[in-house]
Amino acid sequence: MQLTLGPVLYHWSPERWRDFHYRIADEAPVSTVVVGEAVCSKRAPFKQDHIPAVVERLEAAGKRVLHASLILVSLPRERRQTGELMQADEAEVEINDLTCLATLAGKSFAVGPFVNVYNEATAGFLAERGAMRICLPPELPLSAVATISAALPQVATEVFAFGKVPLAISARCYHARAHNLTKDNCRFVCEQDPDGMPVKTLEGAGFLSVNGVQTLSHSCASLLRDIPALRRAGVASLRLSPQNCDMVAVARLFRDVVDGLLDPEEGERRLGGIYPDVPFANGFLHAAPGHVRTGEGGGSLGELR
Amino acid sequence: MELICPAGTPASLEAAVEAGADAVYCGFRDETNARNFPGLNFSRDELRKGIAFAHRHGVKVLVAINTFARAGAFGLWQAAIDDAAAAGADALILADLATLDYAARRHPGQRLHVSVQAGAANPDAIRFYVENFGVRRIVLPRVLSVMEIASIVRESACETEVFVFGGLCVMEEGRCSLSSYATGQSPNMNGVCSPASHVAYAERDGRVVSTLGGFTINSFGKDEPAGYPTLCKGRFTTPKGSGYIFEEPVSLDAALMLPALRDAGVTAFKIEGRQRGRAYIAGVVRSFRNILAAIDEGRSAPPAGLAAMTEGQMSTVGAYRKGWR
Numbered sequence: 298m299q300l301t302l303g304p305v306l307y308h309w310s311p312e313r314w315r316d317f318h319y320r321i322a323d324e325a326p327v328s329t330v331v332v333g334e335a336v337c338s339k340r341a342p343f344k345q346d347h348i349p350a351v352v353e354r355l356e357a358a359g360k361r362v363l364h365a366s367l368i369l370v371s372l373p374r375e376r377r378q379t380g381e382l383m384q385a386d387e388a389e390v391e392i393n394d395l396t397c398l399a400t401l402a403g404k405s406f407a408v409g410p411f412v413n414v415y416n417e418a419t420a421g422f423l424a425e426r427g428a429m430r431i432c433l434p435p436e437l438p439l440s441a442v443a444t445i446s447a448a449l450p451q452v453a454t455e456v457f458a459f460g461k462v463p464l465a466i467s468a469r470c471y472h473a474r475a476h477n478l479t480k481d482n483c484r485f486v487c488e489q490d491p492d493g494m495p496v497k498t499l500e501g502a503g504f505l506s507v508n509g510v511q512t513l514s515h516s517c518a519s520l521l522r523d524i525p526a527l528r529r530a531g532v533a534s535l536r537l538s539p540q541n542c543d544m545v546a547v548a549r550l551f552r553d554v555v556d557g558l559l560d561p562e563e564g565e566r567r568l569g570g571i572y573p574d575v576p577f578a579n580g581f582l583h584a585a586p587g588h589v590r591t592g593e594g595g596g597s598l599g600e601l602r
Numbered sequence: 603m604e605l606i607c608p609a610g611t612p613a614s615l616e617a618a619v620e621a622g623a624d625a626v627y628c629g630f631r632d633e634t635n636a637r638n639f640p641g642l643n644f645s646r647d648e649l650r651k652g653i654a655f656a657h658r659h660g661v662k663v664l665v666a667i668n669t670f671a672r673a674g675a676f677g678l679w680q681a682a683i684d685d686a687a688a689a690g691a692d693a694l695i696l697a698d699l700a701t702l703d704y705a706a707r708r709h710p711g712q713r714l715h716v717s718v719q720a721g722a723a724n725p726d727a728i729r730f731y732v733e734n735f736g737v738r739r740i741v742l743p744r745v746l747s748v749m750e751i752a753s754i755v756r757e758s759a760c761e762t763e764v765f766v767f768g769g770l771c772v773m774e775e776g777r778c779s780l781s782s783y784a785t786g787q788s789p790n791m792n793g794v795c796s797p798a799s800h801v802a803y804a805e806r807d808g809r810v811v812s813t814l815g816g817f818t819i820n821s822f823g824k825d826e827p828a829g830y831p832t833l834c835k836g837r838f839t840t841p842k843g844s845g846y847i848f849e850e851p852v853s854l855d856a857a858l859m860l861p862a863l864r865d866a867g868v869t870a871f872k873i874e875g876r877q878r879g880r881a882y883i884a885g886v887v888r889s890f891r892n893i894l895a896a897i898d899e900g901r902s903a904p905p906a907g908l909a910a911m912t913e914g915q916m917s918t919v920g921a922y923r924k925g926w927r
Binding site: 368369370371372373375376379380394395396398399400411413415416417418419422423434435436437440441442444445462464465466467468469470471474475476479480481494495496497498499500501502504505507512514580581584585586587588 | 670671672673674675676697698699700703704720721722723724725726727729730733745746750753772773774776777778779780782783784785786788790791811815817818819820821834837838839840841842843844847848849921924925926927
């Protein structure tokens with residue numbers, strides 16, 4: 298079972314983004330790293346200059362690099378960015394929208410968690426057109442994961458195993474709205490929240506996180522304790538989605554649990570030390586509400602708040 | 603310009619036909635359609651009869667099979683497609699690649715529309731659906747301005763349909779798991795959003811508190827009506843303050859945008875609301891029929907009288923005006 302580092306979904310400063318990937322290249326036991334801007338086309342220019350050096354460093358360290366496409370493509374510049382990415386010869390892409398299939402022209406590709414692959418027939422359709430690996434949507438239950446991966450042994454199936462869960466994308470920017478700005482004149486206020494802007498209920502319970510045009514969960518997915526079941530389900534890779542914490546330590550912990558060097562329960566206890574104050578959840582995998590934390594056997598362990 | 607109207611029941615279908623719909627859309631009574639609510643939708647027999655009734659009045663019936671098929675249970679979606687085609691549906695409204703692929707191969711003559719749930723938001727995505735499945739129409743997601751719609755229409759080799767009235771998704775359709783995060787039930791998998799089965803109201807400190815899946819979605823004072831807790835239209839708290847951080851409890855009313863949308867080249871206008879009763883359907887359809895007639899004759903559109911239909915809610919033109927973003 299391999300580890301994949303997903304794209305940074307938040308708007309980190311370009312230097313921080315670059316240095317983060319340099320350290321991942323040097324120290325993190327992940328085999329694949331997804332780079333690029335998936336959430337907001339206005340942020341893309343900030344990263345652009347650093348991508349070649351980051352890719353070089355990651356590849357020199359033996360990592361496979363995938364380039365993420367935008368999740369929502371509606372503006373002309375977004376179409377252009379997406380089309381250029383699809384046609385770049387050297388780049389292996391992870392598509393996050395079916396827009397990409399119109400311009401991929403026969404290249405093989407990876408499928409990101411924002412493409413709606415809910416069943417083996419859709420996965421098969423994409424595999425016929427060159428999909429080599431598919432990161433399944435985070436809301437899929439284990440039964441669906443197992444069915445899809447059994448139907449398509451030639452495709453590497455991946456699940457969203459760590460990080461605040463991306464739940465929605467919009468044309469509207471909720472960071473700008475919270476700051477009384479419009480999207481066109483947003484002043485990149487999302488940069489102030491490197492782990493998303495917390496959204497609580499009126500009674501103060503953590504609920505969601507806003508990341509510009511994207512909405513994520515407040516809780517952090519952790520499928521550490523589900524690794525044995527995921528292995529039985531034929532999952533080839535676990536996706537770790539970068540949060541504002543020590544992601545090298547997160548990757549090492551997942552690696553140790555996958556390799557049987559660390560007990561999953563103990564692993565999750567330690568994970569709480571690396572990424573404190575955020576509840577862990579795995580409800581989606583257990584066909585329960587996404588915010589719930591459930592034991593591998595399906596018994597509820599209660600919610601960690 | 604076609605007027606596409608919702609029908610959650612055979613009675614609503616008849617009401618929509620009699621009120622002047624050009625086409626009615628509906629779904630089967632199961633998880634294959636995105637309005638899978640208790641007490642709604644059509645049996646196979648009801649669909650056959652509904653289609654016969656509509657056709658007698660020169661009205662088309664479009665069948666929505668627009669959830670994403672459950673892994674290992676594709677047969678349920680295949681059967682829905684086969685049965686809708688056999689019943690004489692004028693078009694199938696599909697979202698999942700698997701269902702589009704199946705319908706295009708198995709029923710090559712059947713007219714296919716791409717559901718709003720597919721989230722096809724640009725000409726490249728539309729071209730993909732046209733080239734691979736021969737789809738004839740795209741229902742556009744509610745993320746686009748009128749100018750962007752005009753540009754999409756110019757570049758696309760199929761018809762476009764847009765929502766003009768009713769519920770408003772503020773997130774891109776088909777890309778939203780907010781509901782399943784709170785309740786375990788999602789539009790994509792179960793055909794429901796913020797389901798009533800997970801809603802509760804409680805009185806706390808003299809206020810009415812609405813919850814969804816245990817999360818507080820809103821809190822109302824004595825003089826405020828306690829609205830339904832649709833997740834993305836609740837009041838929450840951020841470091842910048844409390845309020846409707848995604849959207850207020852508004853619904854879509856683009857009646858005033860119809861001339862602009864017509865000039866943009868849109869083929870069909872769609873009214874949301876398969877969960878609505880027949881009186882509501884009849885009222886809204888009749889209002890839009892009048893507005894369209896006025897536009898056709900070059901008269902300025904009469905006042906819609908639709909405000910009463912939004913049940914005291916505020917309305918918005920959503921993304922059709924760019925400032926909404």
